[in-house]
Amino acid sequence: MTPTKNLLSYSYYPGCSLHASAQEYEVSTRGLFRALRIGLQEVPDWLCCGATPAHNVDELLSLSLCAKNFSLASQVEGDLAVACAACFSRLKTTQHKLSGNDVKRKQVEKAIDGPVTLEKPVKHLLEILAKDYGLERLGEHVTKPLSGLKVACYYGCLLTRPPEVPELDDCESPTIMERVIHAAGAETVAWSHRMECCGANFTLSRPGVVLKLSNDILSSARDAGADCVMVACPLCHGNLDIRQKEIEEANGTRYNMPVFYMTQLLALACGVQTSRLGLESNIVSPMGLLKEKQLL
Amino acid sequence: MKHSKMQLSAETMNLGFVKKVEALSGSSVRRCFQCGKCSAGCPMRSFMEHPPNRIVRLLQLGQYERVLAGRSIWYCASCETCSTRCPNKVDLAAIMDALRKCSWDAQGPSKESYVQLANRVFMDNIRTYGRQYEMRLAAVFNMKSGQFLKDLMLGPKLITKGKLKMFHAKNKNIAEIEKIFSRIEEMRKQGEAQ
Numbered sequence: 001m002t003p004t005k006n007l008l009s010y011s012y013y014p015g016c017s018l019h020a021s022a023q024e025y026e027v028s029t030r031g032l033f034r035a036l037r038i039g040l041q042e043v044p045d046w047l048c049c050g051a052t053p054a055h056n057v058d059e060l061l062s063l064s065l066c067a068k069n070f071s072l073a074s075q076v077e078g079d080l081a082v083a084c085a086a087c088f089s090r091l092k093t094t095q096h097k098l099s100g101n102d103v104k105r106k107q108v109e110k111a112i113d114g115p116v117t118l119e120k121p122v123k124h125l126l127e128i129l130a131k132d133y134g135l136e137r138l139g140e141h142v143t144k145p146l147s148g149l150k151v152a153c154y155y156g157c158l159l160t161r162p163p164e165v166p167e168l169d170d171c172e173s174p175t176i177m178e179r180v181i182h183a184a185g186a187e188t189v190a191w192s193h194r195m196e197c198c199g200a201n202f203t204l205s206r207p208g209v210v211l212k213l214s215n216d217i218l219s220s221a222r223d224a225g226a227d228c229v230m231v232a233c234p235l236c237h238g239n240l241d242i243r244q245k246e247i248e249e250a251n252g253t254r255y256n257m258p259v260f261y262m263t264q265l266l267a268l269a270c271g272v273q274t275s276r277l278g279l280e281s282n283i284v285s286p287m288g289l290l291k292e293k294q295l296l
Numbered sequence: 297m298k299h300s301k302m303q304l305s306a307e308t309m310n311l312g313f314v315k316k317v318e319a320l321s322g323s324s325v326r327r328c329f330q331c332g333k334c335s336a337g338c339p340m341r342s343f344m345e346h347p348p349n350r351i352v353r354l355l356q357l358g359q360y361e362r363v364l365a366g367r368s369i370w371y372c373a374s375c376e377t378c379s380t381r382c383p384n385k386v387d388l389a390a391i392m393d394a395l396r397k398c399s400w401d402a403q404g405p406s407k408e409s410y411v412q413l414a415n416r417v418f419m420d421n422i423r424t425y426g427r428q429y430e431m432r433l434a435a436v437f438n439m440k441s442g443q444f445l446k447d448l449m450l451g452p453k454l455i456t457k458g459k460l461k462m463f464h465a466k467n468k469n470i471a472e473i474e475k476i477f478s479r480i481e482e483m484r485k486q487g488e489a490q
Contacts, residue, residue: 016427016428016429016430017428017430019427020430020431020459020460021430021454021459021460022459045426045467045469047422047426047427047467048421048422048426048427048428052374053415053418054418054419054422055374055393056374056396056415057393057396057400057415058397058480059320059393059397060480060483060489060490061419061476061477061480068472101322107488107489110479110483110488111479111480111483112476113479157373158376161375161376161377161379162376162379162380162389171380197339197340197377199373200374200375201373201414202373204434205410205411205414206371206410206411207446209340209343209371212342213339242450242454242459280457281457281458281459283453
């Protein structure tokens with residue numbers, strides 16, 4: 001096969017989850033971006049962004065871990081593409097906090113023993129698809145429109161809040177996920193819980209929190225007539241998919257609601273081969289639904 | 297503590313603490329006029345003994361012990377809904393971070409130990425490996441919290457789905473990562489950072 005030139009190129013920060021519990025997000029992102037000819041070159045030796053636990057108790061550590069990642073990312077050409085909503089939020093927060101605060105910036109420079117480089121734009125994959133690549137061009141690659149599939153687009157917290165940090169879309173009524181999946185031919189539903197918290201990292205410490213909050217989300221999606229939920233964050237996915245059976249048992253109900261990463265659905269629509277969609281890793285099997293809609 | 301009578305006087309109000317929280321969080325505490333919008337949108341309020349607007353009111357009244365001793369600050373999910381919606385631009389999510397730091401640094405009494413333990417294990421993981429390995433995270437948390445059977449049924453399923461890696465390597469730059477942690481500790485010892 002002759003190598004084809006990429007239309008766009010990015011440095012890439014996958015984040016810890018994409019190498020483990022969210023491997024289907026990684027696999028389908030690679031598959032989709034290859035099909036769209038968007039290059040992703042992984043930042044060498046990237047480290048954990050610190051996520052919620054670090055900023056919860058130690059802001060300096062949180063900012064320093066992200067600043068170290070920026071310094072590693074400067075070795076690779078291109079804006080920084082980020083898949084995980086939490087990593088995206090932490091990296092953008094670091095840019096936001098350090099660019100206007102010399103005291104903090106100097107402390108972080110001392111902690112990482114080097115200059116703080118914040119110039120590289122940080123972009124969530126959704127932003128790359130909707131803004132840089134463009135919905136029209138994305139639509140041209142759709143060979144298998146997701147006709148008849150009713151999708152509940154779930155934003156969660158950190159893609160849009162607080163509004164001055166992610167600058168991705170409106171903080172109360174965003175549409176970027178809907179616009180992206182409409183380009184792939186799917187229908188979307190209007191529902192109440194698209195921006196409510198799923199319980200986030202309480203999945204480890206206090207899973208009872210997740211059983212309540214994620215139940216509210218799944219029940220809202222079902223009531224709105226959705227066939228499936230679409231997410232762009234590994235933690236949201238873990239709570240809605242991995243814990244779904246437990247949520248059903250705790251609340252005496254049955255959802256059987258597949259939860260897709262947005263790249264899985266887009267890659268499917270763009271004709272990426274099934275083995276590169278990571279569908280076998282979803283805990284709530286989406287196979288029945290996709291066959292019923294004649295998408296597999 | 298929750299139901300004990302609150303007497304306000306110069307002796308019982310610690311207003312210096314408000315200034316400390318304002319400095320750490322970069323947000324005003326005093327600007328809050330108790331509209332309650334933060335608590336109306338808070339997904340975690342039903343798990344908290346003090347809803348977010350009351351936390352701010354207690355701080356304004358210098359009652360920080362009540363805040364730190366309870367579990368409310370540890371039940372904040374950092375979803376940022378409160379900060380997004382506050383009409384007075386009080387950054388409550390940042391205030392919660394500052395309060396947790398005060399409680400964490402003082403190793404003071406809090407009723408919520410599991411969340412703190414999870415945070416500790418998470419950060420130890422970064423220091424030791426450079427990245428998170430979820431299998432290790434869950435195993436160490438369960439062991440240290442004495443919940444040996446927690447999520448036992450999930451484990452094998454996640455492994456067969458390829459979601460949990462049994463083996464993992466440390467980052468090549470782990471020595472540099474360790475230095476970030478130790479430099480921060482040293483800066484705090486020298487009083488160069490909070």
